[in-house]
Amino acid sequence: MRARTERACSNVVGERGSCMMEFAIVVPILVFTLFSGIETVRALGAYLRMTQISYEGARLAASLPGLEEYVFYADPVPNKQRELREKIYLVIDEYTLDTSEITVLTEHIRTSIGGEPENHVTVQLQADYQPLFGFGFPSLPITVSSTSPYLFPDA
Amino acid sequence: MKKNSTAKIGPKFEQRIENGETGVAFLEFVIVFPVLMLIFLAFVDFGRYAYTKNIVEAAANRALLLASTIEGLEDEPGAEGSRHEEAKARVEAVALDFVLGTFLSQDEGSYAKLEGLPELVIPKASIGQSIRQVLQSEPMVVEIDAVIVPFLPVLPLLSIKGKSVGFREPSSDVSLPIPVDCLGNPAGSDSFYDYCPCEGANEKWEASTRACKSCGVGGEVRTSGTSCSCSNELCQAEMGPNSYVAYSGGLCPCKCPSGLSTDSAGECSCPEGKNVVGSGSSSKCNCADDDEWTDARCQDEYTPVNAVATSDLCGCKCAAVTCGTYMMQTNLAGGCGCVCWNGNLETKDGGTRCDCKNPETCQNDRFYLNRGDCKCKCKFSCTNGTMQDDCSCKCDDGSVRTSDSCPAPKTEEPPVEEEEEGGASE
Numbered sequence: 001m002r003a004r005t006e007r008a009c010s011n012v013v014g015e016r017g018s019c020m021m022e023f024a025i026v027v028p029i030l031v032f033t034l035f036s037g038i039e040t041v042r043a044l045g046a047y048l049r050m051t052q053i054s055y056e057g058a059r060l061a062a063s064l065p066g067l068e069e070y071v072f073y074a075d076p077v078p079n080k081q082r083e084l085r086e087k088i089y090l091v092i093d094e095y096t097l098d099t100s101e102i103t104v105l106t107e108h109i110r111t112s113i114g115g116e117p118e119n120h121v122t123v124q125l126q127a128d129y130q131p132l133f134g135f136g137f138p139s140l141p142i143t144v145s146s147t148s149p150y151l152f153p154d155a
Numbered sequence: 156m157k158k159n160s161t162a163k164i165g166p167k168f169e170q171r172i173e174n175g176e177t178g179v180a181f182l183e184f185v186i187v188f189p190v191l192m193l194i195f196l197a198f199v200d201f202g203r204y205a206y207t208k209n210i211v212e213a214a215a216n217r218a219l220l221l222a223s224t225i226e227g228l229e230d231e232p233g234a235e236g237s238r239h240e241e242a243k244a245r246v247e248a249v250a251l252d253f254v255l256g257t258f259l260s261q262d263e264g265s266y267a268k269l270e271g272l273p274e275l276v277i278p279k280a281s282i283g284q285s286i287r288q289v290l291q292s293e294p295m296v297v298e299i300d301a302v303i304v305p306f307l308p309v310l311p312l313l314s315i316k317g318k319s320v321g322f323r324e325p326s327s328d329v330s331l332p333i334p335v336d337c338l339g340n341p342a343g344s345d346s347f348y349d350y351c352p353c354e355g356a357n358e359k360w361e362a363s364t365r366a367c368k369s370c371g372v373g374g375e376v377r378t379s380g381t382s383c384s385c386s387n388e389l390c391q392a393e394m395g396p397n398s399y400v401a402y403s404g405g406l407c408p409c410k411c412p413s414g415l416s417t418d419s420a421g422e423c424s425c426p427e428g429k430n431v432v433g434s435g436s437s438s439k440c441n442c443a444d445d446d447e448w449t450d451a452r453c454q455d456e457y458t459p460v461n462a463v464a465t466s467d468l469c470g471c472k473c474a475a476v477t478c479g480t481y482m483m484q485t486n487l488a489g490g491c492g493c494v495c496w497n498g499n500l501e502t503k504d505g506g507t508r509c510d511c512k513n514p515e516t517c518q519n520d521r522f523y524l525n526r527g528d529c530k531c532k533c534k535f536s537c538t539n540g541t542m543q544d545d546c547s548c549k550c551d552d553g554s555v556r557t558s559d560s561c562p563a564p565k566t567e568e569p570p571v572e573e574e575e576e577g578g579a580s581e
Contacts, residue, residue, distance in 0.1 A: 056319075059324075060324070063325055
């Protein structure tokens with residue numbers, strides 16, 4: 001009986017316990033791989049949802065008349081831009097996301113580069129993905145943005 | 156030349172036989188195979204979950220995109236010519252068609268099926284707010300619920316929710332008319348839909364539902380404008396010409412005059428054999444052949460000389476007579492005379508009074524003769540003691556009373572334990 005037990009892992013005399021050692025090495029790796037997979041899927045889900053919201057926000061921004069010309073971090077935020085951001089926050093409130101609080105930034109640029117007139121709006125969402133398992137997994141910063149041509153011509 | 160049998164199966168297998176390891180591979184396979192199968196099915200189910208989630212999300216997105224632009228969704232629900240419901244149904248149909256175009260179905264036995272129908276949730280408008288204003292300020296939601304039956308037996312049903320949230324595209328037509336109410340008050344103003352005149356005579360304007368509401372009979376009394384008024388005509392239309400309206404505590408209940416009551420048809424009417432005289436609150440009931448019932452006819456019909464006609468019963472009754480002691484008056488059927496109370500009594504003194512046929516002789520004056528059963532009864536009761544045969548009361552303390560009950564026993568108060576002062580002593 002003893003001989004069979006030994007042979008289950010090794011046929012070489014003096015290698016008893018090697019099986020346990022291998023197992024002890026492999027299990028943490030397997031567990032880490034499993035948790036990493038789960039975290040990746042959740043982070044990807046949050047990323048996709050934020051992408052969808054930014055797309056929805058850009059669509060809304062493109063069709064919102066009277067949107068002021070404005071860049072992401074300018075201060076103060078004009079009224080229509082603030083209204084746009086508040087509406088996007090209303091959309092965010094409808095979802096449950098595995099992220100920290102989302103920051104919404106909006107931008108409307110009218111310019112002419114190389115003779116081509118540009119008139120577009122951009123919605124950018126920033127948040128940190130909050131990992132489900134705390135040990136060792138960092139909170140992942142996620143930034144997504146969607147850009148759309150602004151539907152209203154120059155005033 | 157005959158070959159050795161072990162040479163055919165090779166030296167490795169020969170060594171395994173020597174080591175007693177035959178069948179080990181098969182045993183390992185048997186152990187590992189179910190585990191591998193479970194992992195395989197888990198991967199398959201995860202894939203199906205992700206794919207189904209993707210489908211319902213895509214369907215919700217597509218439906219929302221349509222909802223953000225479809226015409227008619229901003230029409231007021233319930234208004235004449237409104238296309239709101241039609242537009243909403245079309246959005247939901249698009250989501251349903253999208254989902255049913257995949258492997259998802261609505262069949263109960265399906266491994267991947269829809270739970271209910273896709274729904275477009277539109278935020279509720281508050282009073283004075285048009286649906287157009289709501290759609291500009293609140294997002295719409297498209298929700299689709301699905302469930303898949305996992306192949307992995309240990310897993311429960313996997314519920315999947317597809318959701319898409321977004322705004323109605325703002326209209327660039329800034330010259331759209333602002334909604335006004337029936338009196339021309341613009342939406343958003345304080346008086347928007349506060350009041351509209353009602354066309355019906357028996358209707359009042361109800362601000363909470365923004366509609367005219369029938370007052371009904373006995374409706375509330377209000378000032379004119381949003382009024383329901385008390386009116387005899389309303390009651391008489393409902394409960395017949397003999398009813399009237401009675402103002403009471405802000406209400407207008409319809410009533411029948413005294414003597415009349417509601418019949419099976421709900422109208423005020425007189426009891427059978429009586430006719431209504433007058434109308435409204437002054438109507439009353441008279442006997443149908445009142446003039447024909449006279450005292451003479453009653454005495455003739457019922458024989459007793461003291462029978463008289465009565466308008467209450469529209470017939471005859473006995474005139475009130477004075478009967479003697481222990482006697483009572485009979486009715487028409489009894490001849491309108493006086494008879495004794497019961498069979499234990501008999502008439503005495505030429506029929507002017509009644510008394511016991513066989514009266515019991517009482518022991519003493521503490522008894523009286525009861526004319527109901529002609530037996531002797533004690534004049535007083537004996538409480539808190541025992542009644543003796545001679546109508547005396549024997550009390551618990553041994554005393555005897557002959558006219559009243561024994562006094563109530565005194566309730567002994569529990570002795571008050573005096574607290575020992577000085578605490579524990581030796």
